[in-house]
Amino acid sequence: MARLVRIGDVARELGVSVARLRQLADSGVIPSERSPGGHRVFDPGVVRSALAELSTVEFTTARWTFPQWERTLSISGLQEDVVWRELADEVLRDRLSPEAMSTANYTFTEMLNNAIDHSAAESVYVAAWVSRVEARFEVRDEGRGALPHIQEALNLEDVYDALGELTKGKTTTDPERHTGEGIFFTSKAVDIFTLESAGLRWTVDNVRDDQAVGASDIRRGTRVHWEMDPATPRPIAEVFGAYTDDDHQFTRTRTLVRLFGFGVRFVSRSEAKRLMRGLERFEEVIVDFTGIEEVGQGFVDEVLRVWPSQHPETTVRPTGMTGPVEFMVRRGLPARRQEGT
Ligand SMILES: Nc1ncnc2c1ncn2[C@@H]1O[C@H](COP(=O)(O)OP(=O)(O)OP(=O)(O)O)[C@@H](O)[C@H]1O
Ligand SMILES: [Mg+2]
Structure with a gap:
């Protein structure tokens, strides 16, 4: 029998807010049942698949009309914290939890x-745009x-390459004044x-723990939402x-191999070199x-033997392998790592 849990538990398990789940359940997007006591209960597996079926388009571009607050500001002399204070005072205060306010x-x-x-x-x-959910x-x-x-x-081949570098973290064009963390x-x-x-759109979906690269009609400038x-x-x-050490230094990153090419096959050493380039700036x-x-x-x-042997200060940890990939990766690990030393 399916495991049925209360809304707070499924929210915690899937990393979605209770408010969002309630909204999706009310609108019938995710199925729920009633416990004998009358509480709404969910099957986490079913909720996970229902969330996965919601297209990224629905999540990101729908309902982007009529912001509650908008400004077009001249950049000369502009200070981000001054604009933030105005936004916070005019629309955010009392509508965001303290944690949401810091984020x-x-x-x-x-x-x-x-x-x-x-x-x-x-x-x-x-x-x-701010609503209850x-x-x-x-x-x-x-x-x-x-x-x-x-x-x-950074003298890279194309904008895909630039995106690959950006996803690694600590990528900056102004190392004197910036660290590449934002x-x-x-x-x-x-x-x-x-x-x-x-013309590219990079999406990081932390609700479903996924990332994607697609087409965008933004050709000039940058749009972040x-x-x-x-x-x-x-x-x-x-x-x-999750990405810093005890001294709060940004020492750990996670790279998603899929973002570094087209399709689901990664065969060549040169693809691996592109993936690993510059990652010695991290410890892990x-x-x-x-x-x-x-x-x-x-x-x-290249990923598991050559690069780590050239960069002994950095630990490389493979994850997320299934089937044939797992086989190849296990085989490719240097013998001493397999023994766990
Ligand atoms: N709006 C933008 N226009 C042009 N380039 C941008 C824009 N936003 C980001 N970039 C480029 O992306 C790089 C990475 O941005 P990110 O915010 O991650 O790091 P940073 O600004 O360099 O450093 P930090 O944020 O730690 O101060 C920047 O160095 C810059 O080259
Ligand atoms: Mg920045």
Whole structure:
């Protein structure tokens, strides 16, 4: 028999807010039953599949009309914390939990700071939508575009390459003044994050623990938008904690192999080199093979043997393998690692 649990438990298990679940259950999107005592109960597996069926499009682009707050601001002399205070006072205060307020504060000021410091645009558009069940934000500029900017500054082949680098974290075009943390942590701290630039859309869906790259009609500049639970009890420190060491240094990252190519096969050593490039800036790198159906010997050898032997200060941990990929990865691990030393 299916395991039926109460709304708070399924919310915790799936990392979705109770408010969001209640809304989806009320509208019939996710099925629920009543316990003998009259409480609503859920089968977590069924809820998970129902959430998976909701398309990213519904989550990210629908209902993006009529923001409660919007401004087009001249970038010259603009200070992100001043804009934040105005937004917080006018629309957010008393509508967000203290934890949601800190997350909104961090993410909004980081994304606005990016437009101010990196876009070379004259103005920036900022907007917020807040309801009982969701808070959404948008920061948009018509400047040089995050991906072309990274591609050019880091001398990369194309904008896909630039996106790959951006997803790793600690990617910055201005190392004197920046550390390359803003987009990485923002993308992890909210429910759904999208960054659009140069005709590409990168989506990080933390509700379903998935990421995707698709097409966007944004060709000029950069548009970032994100959605979060206004009632979240989750402190942003928890997000930082997953990627930082005891001294709060950003020492750990997770790369999703699937974002570094087209399709589900990763065979060559050169693909592996692209994946691993620059990752020695972390002490620990989790290489996530989720969604990959086939890997070649050259790819595995580069990721798990050659690169780690050239970068002994960094630990590489493979995860998310299934079937044939797991077989190849286990085979490719250096013998001493298999023995657990
Ligand atoms: N709006 C933008 N326009 C142009 N380039 C951008 C924009 N936003 C981000 N970028 C590029 O993406 C890089 C990564 O941004 P991110 O916020 O992650 O790091 P950072 O701003 O360099 O450092 P930090 O956020 O830690 O101060 C930036 O260095 C910049 O090259
Ligand atoms: Mg930044």
